[in-house]
Amino acid sequence: MNLVEEIMRLKEEKNAIILAHNYQLPEIQDIADFLGDSLELARKVVNVDADIIVFAGVDFMAETAKILNPNKKVLLPTRRATCAMAHMLKVEHILEAKEKYPDAPVVLYINTMAETKAYADVTVTSGNAARIVEKLEADTVIFGPDNNLAYYVAKKTGKRIIPIPEGGHCYVHKKFTLEDVRRARKEYPNAKLMIHPECNPEVQEQADLIVSTGGMVRNACQHDEWVVFTEKEMVYRLQKLYPDKNFYPANEDALCIGMKSITLKHIYEALRDEKYEIEVPEEIAIKAKKAIERMLEMSK
Ligand code: 5XR
């Protein structure tokens, strides 16, 4: 059986589309209808006439797609596709922080599970986080779950940022060190460094550009040679998009296990058996959607 042909046949038969995050394996990127960061993907499908969305990404991304597309069937190809960082933040962390700082708005990164998003005043992406925190009237803001993104936002806005939970981080982006920066500068003296804001502060300080993966796609046109400080597969995505430029991974070991747990076979089985369906309880979905819509409104 040819998996790719079967996937294409099932897609057609079931009026389905495949969304893939920029960190997906090359063979999955190659068959996707849309590629992007989680928010770009979730928004893209709102106006698409499809009955089924196969989301090749991690759990919180599929939830976001479901929240914005409640009438479509959203499938996550394997239950192992989870985001370790999103799961670090619990509702209790938010409630504790709110008790301590009752006047501080709760700002949550889109990399969170729906049950926590329901407690957010507004969600943010790495691209619009600073702008949105800047616009909020409050000078003290509760921010979760990525402490490095919290650092970036505090630096950009000058506001008092209360990071939750303690030590919240992405293990993939934590891998980048100043040693990677030194090696990059030495091996590729003409390259610029594009660095994801989930990286450690000392690494961020060395960046020519600090952006989300969507921002990397949009900004790569500015220069011909880049060293990329984010999950390794981003390089495949950029190289395919800009064949005349050069992109190098800053660290080959920066792999997201949740993202990498999805294979072509899972995608085929997801389409065939219509699994695993993502459900978000209505009362949670309504609140989470409000926080997402506030972000969309505020980032205009
Ligand atoms: O999850 C990630 O590490 C990647 C990313 C991105 O840049 O694509 O941060 N995820 C997005 O959902 C968040 C966008 O700011």
Ligand code: SF4
């Ligand atoms: Fe989560 Fe990090 Fe993987 Fe992104 S790279 S999905 S933040 S664990």
